Amino acid sequence: MGHDTATLSPRPLDDALRAVARGDRAAFEELYRLTSAQLFGVCLRILPARAEAEDVLQDAYLSIWRRAASFDAARGSAMAWLITLTRNRAIDRLRARGVARETADATGLVETVVDPAPLASDLIETGQAQGRLAECLDQLETGDAGLIRTAFFEGLSYAGLAERIETPLGTVKSRIRRALLKLRACLQ
Amino acid sequence: MSAPLTEEDELAAAELALGLAGEAERQAGQARLHDDAGFADAYARWLGWAAGLFDGLAETPRPSLWRRIEASLPANDAAADMTSRLRRWQVASWVSGAVACVLAAVLVTQALPLAGPGPVAGALQAPMVALLSGADGVVSVSYDPATTRLTVVPDRLRTGGRTPELWVIPADGRPRALGVMPADTPGWMAAPPGAAKAMGAGVTIALSLEPAGGAPGDHPTGPVILSGRMGATA
Numbered sequence: 001m002g003h004d005t006a007t008l009s010p011r012p013l014d015d016a017l018r019a020v021a022r023g024d025r026a027a028f029e030e031l032y033r034l035t036s037a038q039l040f041g042v043c044l045r046i047l048p049a050r051a052e053a054e055d056v057l058q059d060a061y062l063s064i065w066r067r068a069a070s071f072d073a074a075r076g077s078a079m080a081w082l083i084t085l086t087r088n089r090a091i092d093r094l095r096a097r098g099v100a101r102e103t104a105d106a107t108g109l110v111e112t113v114v115d116p117a118p119l120a121s122d123l124i125e126t127g128q129a130q131g132r133l134a135e136c137l138d139q140l141e142t143g144d145a146g147l148i149r150t151a152f153f154e155g156l157s158y159a160g161l162a163e164r165i166e167t168p169l170g171t172v173k174s175r176i177r178r179a180l181l182k183l184r185a186c187l188q
Numbered sequence: 189m190s191a192p193l194t195e196e197d198e199l200a201a202a203e204l205a206l207g208l209a210g211e212a213e214r215q216a217g218q219a220r221l222h223d224d225a226g227f228a229d230a231y232a233r234w235l236g237w238a239a240g241l242f243d244g245l246a247e248t249p250r251p252s253l254w255r256r257i258e259a260s261l262p263a264n265d266a267a268a269d270m271t272s273r274l275r276r277w278q279v280a281s282w283v284s285g286a287v288a289c290v291l292a293a294v295l296v297t298q299a300l301p302l303a304g305p306g307p308v309a310g311a312l313q314a315p316m317v318a319l320l321s322g323a324d325g326v327v328s329v330s331y332d333p334a335t336t337r338l339t340v341v342p343d344r345l346r347t348g349g350r351t352p353e354l355w356v357i358p359a360d361g362r363p364r365a366l367g368v369m370p371a372d373t374p375g376w377m378a379a380p381p382g383a384a385k386a387m388g389a390g391v392t393i394a395l396s397l398e399p400a401g402g403a404p405g406d407h408p409t410g411p412v413i414l415s416g417r418m419g420a421t422a
Contacts, residue, residue, distance in 0.1 A: 025261070025323045032254055041245030054253055061257045076232035083239035091207070133237035151208055152238060158208050180202045181195065187237060 013078035014071075021069035028065060035079070036061075039086045046090035046153055056093050060086040091155030136186035144179040147172070193230055201227055205234035258323060259346040262411065315421050318393040320414035327369075327414055329354065329393050330421075336384040338366060341374045345414075350397035355408060356383050356418075357392040366393075368402040389420040 013034060019027030039060060043053035063085055071081050137145040151161055158176065162169040193201070203209040204217035221228045317330040325345035331338050338354070345352065354366035356379075364383040369375055379387065394415040396408035403409045 025258075028261075029254070029258070032257065036254070037246040037248045038242070040249040041247050042242045044247055045242060045245050054249060057249060058253065058257050058260065062260065062262070065261055075228060076236050077239075080232070080236040080239040083242055084235050087239075087242070133240050134243065137241075148206065149241070152206050152241060155207055157210055158203075159210060161208075176208065177199050180199055183237075184198060184202070 011073070011078070013082070014073045017064075017068045017071045017078050017081075020065060021071070028061075031064070032061060035082055038079070039082060042083055042086045043090050046087065046094055052093065053090075056090045057086070059093075060089045063089060087152075094155060132187055133183065136183050139186060140179050140182060144175065147176060148179060148183075151176075193226055197227055198230055201230035202234045205231050205238055255346075259348050261323075316387070316389055316418045317421055318416040318418040320393055320395050320416035322395075322414040324413040327352075327395055329416075329418075331379070331387055331418065333384075333387065336379045336381075336387075337376055338379055339374070339376045340369045342369070342371060345371055347371045347397055347413075350410060351400050351402060352395050353398045353402045353408070353410075355394045355396060356386045357394055358386040358388065359391070363394065363407055365403065365406060368398070369395075387418065389418055391418045392416070393418055 013031065016027045016031040016034065020031055036057070040053065040057050043056045043060070044050070047053045047056055064082065067085070071078060075081075137148065140148075147161055147165070150156060150164070151158075154160075156164060158173045159169055161176070162172040165172070200209070200213070200217055200220075204214060204221075209217060217227075217231070221231060315330055315332045317328065320327040320329060324347075326343045327345060328341045328343075329338055330340075340354070342352070351368050352371050353368045355363040356366055357363045364380070364386050366379050366383050367377045369377065392415055394408070394412045396403070396412045397410035398408070399410075
């Protein structure tokens with residue numbers, strides 16, 4: 001009955017996920033209804049071609065169906081869990097295509113790319129004050145924010161970033177670590 | 189809240205959450221999540237913040253996508269549930285078999301008219317019908333004991349390209365193949381003799397998805413997507 005009580009619960013996604021973990025298809029449909037637009041946004045952000053984004057979204061929901069039991073409400077919000085899982089599927093797809101490199105070639109160096117993020121004012125509530133990271137990123141120097149966004153949206157590690165902007169790994173790492181500490185100060 | 193993390197720990201959690209860590213650090217971090225609650229909290233916090241980067245991008249996918257997802261759902265949980273139910277039936281079969289014997293004895297000695305599910309015993313001669321339902325469609329199955337023929341009518345049955353096969357599961361819990369059926373048109377088939385013997389009011393009819401040509405052996409190999417109970421029509 002997870003999906004019936006879901007709409008009444010203060011944490012409907014938690015309830016829906018728990019029901020999905022028990023194999024409740026109705027709850028799964030409810031979960032899809034509640035989250036598919038947001039998760040499709042995640043897919044599109046990483047893979048702008050709609051057909052591919054849809055494939056990944058389908059993939060992501062199949063993973064959600066299989067892995068719902070591993071969601072732990074004590075370890076963050078359901079939406080963050082769903083977004084993380086979906087983002088990881090999209091990144092997997094991106095890597096499988098080896099497109100990260102093509103994008104780099106097409107867009108030039110990250111250093112010169114203007115931060116492509118939407119304004120933080122355009123937030124949709126995801127349960128917590130998650131949109132604050134976007135706000136705090138806006139307070140960083142543009143280059144730093146762009147690097148962090150690029151890493152996150154393209155699944156690049158320090159090494160990948162260093163290669164991308166043709167900068168020594170150590171330099172990139174210390175630069176981003178400084179930015180991360182600023183972010184944390186801003187976020188807390 | 190756990191003990192405050194060192195700056196280095198906080199950075200490690202952030203790097204893990206944002207995917208900045210190299211492979212070795214990533215593996216170490218993943219391992220640490222299991223036994224360091226403070227680190228796991230920091231990691232979850234960063235994941236939550238990072239998830240917020242996708243705010244404001246929501247876009248509704250095409251409605252057909254849900255159909256696709258639903259159709260491709262492995263019946264893992266549901267099938268596991270079904271399988272465990274089948275097992276329970278199997279376990280219960282000894283019991284219900286014994287009960288059936290007692291009931292049969294009662295019937296014979298007292299000649300009571302008994303309605304409702306009477307497993308296997310007392311083959312009814314009136315036609316029977318089962319409505320199989322599940323998330324993947326509806327199939328009505330009618331069975332005429334006089335001719336041992338089945339008529340099947342699928343409605344919006346989603347098979348994901350596999351072949352639907354019907355099974356009868358009587359009180360002993362062992363499925364008997366009734367045969368493959370068309371996925372999108374009404375059809376009929378003759379129940380194999382073993383399956384025909386197992387037919388009766390109260391038995392379970394299940395539909396599994398199988399490779400072309402049906403299950404190679406004598407039990408379902410694919411997910412059971414629909415099931416229903418056979419009921420007497422008269």
